[in-house]
Amino acid sequence: MKRIRSLTAAMALSLFALIISGCSEGDKAHIGAAGDAAARVYVAPGKYDEFYNFVSGGFSGQLAVYGLPSGRLFRVIPVFSVDPEKGWGFSEETKPMLNTSHGFIPWDDFHHPELSMSDGSPDGKWIFGNANNTPRVARIDLSDMRTKEIIELPNSSGNHSSPFTTENSEYVVAGTRFSLPVPNQDVSIASYKENFKGTISFIKVDKTTGAMDLSFQILVPGFDYDLAHAGKGPSHDWMFFSCYNSEQANTMLEANASQNDKDFIAAINWKKCEEYVAQGKGKKIDAKYAHNVFNDKTQMASSEIKNGVTILTPAECPGIIYYMPTPKSPHGCDVDPSGELIVGGGKLATVIPVMSYSKMIASIEAKKFDKEIDGIPVLNYKDCLAGEVKKPGLGPLHTEFDGKGNAYTSMFVSSEIVKWSLKDFKVLDRAPTYYSIGHLCIPGGDSKKPWGKYVIAYNKITKDRFLPTGPELTQSAQLYDISGEKMKLLLDFPTIGEPHYAQALPAELIQSKQVKVFQLKDNNHPYVTRSEKDCRVERKGNEVHIYATAIRSHFKPDNIEGVKVGDVVYWHITNLEQDWDVPHGFAVIGNNNSELLIMPGETLTLKWEPKYPGIHPFYCTDFCSALHQEMQGYVRVSAAGSNAPLTHN
Amino acid sequence: MKPLARLLVVLGALSPLLLFILPMWSIELEAPQYPPPYGLGMKIYINKIEGKKENDLGNINNLNHYIGMKRIEPDSIKELKIMPPLVIALSVIGLAAALIGKRKVVIGWLVIVAIAGCVGLYDFYQWEVDYGTNLDPHAIIKIEDMTYVPPLIGTKVLLNFTARSWPDTGFMVLGLGMALTVAACFMKPRVEPS
Numbered sequence: 122m123k124r125i126r127s128l129t130a131a132m133a134l135s136l137f138a139l140i141i142s143g144c145s146e147g148d149k150a151h152i153g154a155a156g157d158a159a160a161r162v163y164v165a166p167g168k169y170d171e172f173y174n175f176v177s178g179g180f181s182g183q184l185a186v187y188g189l190p191s192g193r194l195f196r197v198i199p200v201f202s203v204d205p206e207k208g209w210g211f212s213e214e215t216k217p218m219l220n221t222s223h224g225f226i227p228w229d230d231f232h233h234p235e236l237s238m239s240d241g242s243p244d245g246k247w248i249f250g251n252a253n254n255t256p257r258v259a260r261i262d263l264s265d266m267r268t269k270e271i272i273e274l275p276n277s278s279g280n281h282s283s284p285f286t287t288e289n290s291e292y293v294v295a296g297t298r299f300s301l302p303v304p305n306q307d308v309s310i311a312s313y314k315e316n317f318k319g320t321i322s323f324i325k326v327d328k329t330t331g332a333m334d335l336s337f338q339i340l341v342p343g344f345d346y347d348l349a350h351a352g353k354g355p356s357h358d359w360m361f362f363s364c365y366n367s368e369q370a371n372t373m374l375e376a377n378a379s380q381n382d383k384d385f386i387a388a389i390n391w392k393k394c395e396e397y398v399a400q401g402k403g404k405k406i407d408a409k410y411a412h413n414v415f416n417d418k419t420q421m422a423s424s425e426i427k428n429g430v431t432i433l434t435p436a437e438c439p440g441i442i443y444y445m446p447t448p449k450s451p452h453g454c455d456v457d458p459s460g461e462l463i464v465g466g467g468k469l470a471t472v473i474p475v476m477s478y479s480k481m482i483a484s485i486e487a488k489k490f491d492k493e494i495d496g497i498p499v500l501n502y503k504d505c506l507a508g509e510v511k512k513p514g515l516g517p518l519h520t521e522f523d524g525k526g527n528a529y530t531s532m533f534v535s536s537e538i539v540k541w542s543l544k545d546f547k548v549l550d551r552a553p554t555y556y557s558i559g560h561l562c563i564p565g566g567d568s569k570k571p572w573g574k575y576v577i578a579y580n581k582i583t584k585d586r587f588l589p590t591g592p593e594l595t596q597s598a599q600l601y602d603i604s605g606e607k608m609k610l611l612l613d614f615p616t617i618g619e620p621h622y623a624q625a626l627p628a629e630l631i632q633s634k635q636v637k638v639f640q641l642k643d644n645n646h647p648y649v650t651r652s653e654k655d656c657r658v659e660r661k662g663n664e665v666h667i668y669a670t671a672i673r674s675h676f677k678p679d680n681i682e683g684v685k686v687g688d689v690v691y692w693h694i695t696n697l698e699q700d701w702d703v704p705h706g707f708a709v710i711g712n713n714n715s716e717l718l719i720m721p722g723e724t725l726t727l728k729w730e731p732k733y734p735g736i737h738p739f740y741c742t743d744f745c746s747a748l749h750q751e752m753q754g755y756v757r758v759s760a761a762g763s764n765a766p767l768t769h770n
Numbered sequence: 771m772k773p774l775a776r777l778l779v780v781l782g783a784l785s786p787l788l789l790f791i792l793p794m795w796s797i798e799l800e801a802p803q804y805p806p807p808y809g810l811g812m813k814i815y816i817n818k819i820e821g822k823k824e825n826d827l828g829n830i831n832n833l834n835h836y837i838g839m840k841r842i843e844p845d846s847i848k849e850l851k852i853m854p855p856l857v858i859a860l861s862v863i864g865l866a867a868a869l870i871g872k873r874k875v876v877i878g879w880l881v882i883v884a885i886a887g888c889v890g891l892y893d894f895y896q897w898e899v900d901y902g903t904n905l906d907p908h909a910i911i912k913i914e915d916m917t918y919v920p921p922l923i924g925t926k927v928l929l930n931f932t933a934r935s936w937p938d939t940g941f942m943v944l945g946l947g948m949a950l951t952v953a954a955c956f957m958k959p960r961v962e963p964s
Contacts, residue, residue: 638825673832699825700832701808747836748910 181618192614241569256280296346436496521566523573639722679754706742783864785947838909
């Protein structure tokens with residue numbers, strides 16, 4: 122009791138100190154921060170944040186879950202990279218999730234999370250993510266925050282304009298950054314213009330299960346397709362992609378792809394594509410890709426190598442795609458809540474171009490085309506322009522919306538967020554970021570109904586913002602209050618990996634549906650052990666299968682003899698707990714593998730090939746109970762060829 | 771008895787039957803690791819024992835193994851098999867009393883119910899004592915002179931747990947039924963035509 126009291130006193134004191142320092146030092150201590158920032162991001166112990174913020178981990182390959190406004194990190198969801206802590210990619214159940222047509226890949230580069238949507242608004246069912254390096258799209262279930270499906274994209278490389286979804290998540294799209302020969306083949310790189318093509322993939326998403334299916338690909342000129350966003354409302358049928366390198370350079374793109382004054386925003390009518398596919402206008406070509414699915418019932422993933430994809434060629438399918446010129450080297454491609462305005466982000470442009478959907482349609486109907494590229498009509502920039510934001514800053518990248526008639530654009534080079542009006546395209550406010558902002562996020566900020574309370578900057582450089590940690594520094598996010606006319610910096614918080622895009626939604630949309638335990642009675646894992654009396658050890662040739670259970674505070678069995686050097690041992694461990702937040706861990710000495718972290722009601726399998734005869738201890742790695750340290754056991758390993766019988770207790 | 775009084779007795783006589791759908795007693799357990807509303811709890815019916823939440827009973831049993839308490843296995847508790855026919859019998863007798871409509875008979879029924887209730891509570895307490903004191907000598911946690919008998923009514927601290935035991939809705943409804951019956955007994959008898 123005394124300890125609790127002194128703890129409370131210490132907390133109260135430090136809180137007091139925080140408030141005092143916040144007040145007295147003000148701007149000096151927190152460059153750019155509002156004076157009352159501390160109070161506005163303070164979430165009292167035991168209280169909950171208002172928003173979940175899903176932030177891409179970039180080169181970490183994972184997805185991080187933060188709370189807003191506190192900026193506290195809650196969980197890192199393993200997606201494209203192995204995670205030995207959680208056994209992701211190490212357990213037999215999860216290894217297939219990281220399979221590709223190139224075999225097992227332990228890492229990737231995750232850039233863009235995108236929440237599933239119903240009627241243009243996040244519905245809290247799933248969040249999708251892209252693998253940039255070996256092109257894949259993942260689907261993560263928001264009820265247990267686990268990756269449930271990963272689909273590889275053939276004929277693609279540098280899967281950057283992905284995984285943006287249509288208004289009701291009918292499709293998730295994926296465009297190629299690197300164009301390639303389609304199908305890929307051994308050609309001279311200098312034959313780029315002749316042989317290299319881009320593809321835009323449309324992945325159909327099942328409304329109830331979320332199951333993904335690669336529906337079709339559009340073969341497009343060999344530009345670099347960069348970012349995308351779906352139309353909504355009036356522009357429901359359309360998807361917009363920015364693309365650069367219309368020069369089709371294959372070397373030193375830095376200069377060679379920066380020559381044309383205008384590049385393009387590709388407008389794709391996916392409804393029309395569907396019609397052509399239904400009419401059989403697509404051509405099926407060979408294309409190998411992996412499709413990995415985690416089955417909740419069996420708690421196991423499986424990987425299938427599929428073959429064949431339907432290709433639509435614009436020249437043969439008029440009306441599916443148009444190019445809208447946009448100031449040079451665009452990056453972001455964002456659609457406002459009304460679905461009428463399409464905002465480009467020309468990295469090297471001096472303006473922010475705002476294109477009009479209705480003017481685009483009028484141009485298409487009037488057939489006012491400047492030219493054609495490979496059968497794709499090129500519209501006139503001025504004809505489609507709603508307006509330009511003049512002198513916005515340097516290096517505009519991405520734009521999000523607050524739902525109150527304003528847009529917020531990140532400026533990489535001038536390191537700031539610029540707020541501007543969607544009515545007259547006038548700049549209203551600017552706030553510095555520390556430093557070099559990439560993406561930005563407003564909760565629901567790319568949807569029909571943004572929750573325009575905060576904007577979060579995801580910065581590429583932090584320099585002096587945190588205690589230095591050698592040459593490699595944390596990257597960071599910055600939280601700004603946008604409820605008033607002026608943006609107010611409230612908080613810096615470090616992020617995992619490199620944050621690219623992020624999305625946020627009100628906690629109430631998903632908080633109550635979080636899974637607390639997996640029900641043992643619904644566990645249909647082929648190697649489940651539902652009670653201690655079913656524990657057993659079986660030999661099949663040189664394979665040994667250990668059906669074990671874990672419950673506070675013991676494994677059953679915990680003494681096993683008769684394993685031999687040369688055996689392949691599979692530990693199938695079921696956590697018998699049915700209580701919230703009681704995982705058990707498992708590790709065995711000398712295993713060339715990770716640990717297992719087994720949630721209540723879950724079965725996981727760890728493969729172990731013991732190398733030497735002798736006694737091999739194993740133990741629980743998660744402090745599960747007062748007697749966690751007693752949760753241990755031994756395996757006796759005998760020499761290869763010994764006659765030791767297989768026994769257990 | 772007047773028709774209204776008889777109706778009250780009928781309601782009183784039927785009230786025990788609600789014990790088949792409403793829990794009679796409730797035990798709640800809270801601890802630092804099991805804060806409200808995520809504490810553990812049991813609902814005790816005349817014919818079954820259930821967790822307040824889906825896995826509560828299993829989790830209580832799992833925790834109890836540390837102190838060497840027997841597992842609470844509803845299937846092996848004889849009271850849960852004996853009580854249902856007794857309760858039905860009480861109702862039948864009550865209905866018969868209503869039919870006879872004599873105040874003395876109804877009072878007799880009330881006395882039977884009261885005795886049955888007392889015996890039931892006594893038995894329940896004995897059951898608690900048995901579980902709370904009849905502990906496995908190989909228990910993981912052994913504290914000299916410590917027993918784990920939950921209170922019959924009220925709150926008691928048992929190691930890190932605070933146990934609360936209270937009559938639940940079934941008991942309340944039964945009580946209401948008895949109150950109606952008592953009220954019926956106080957109503958003026960029908961004036962017999964002379």
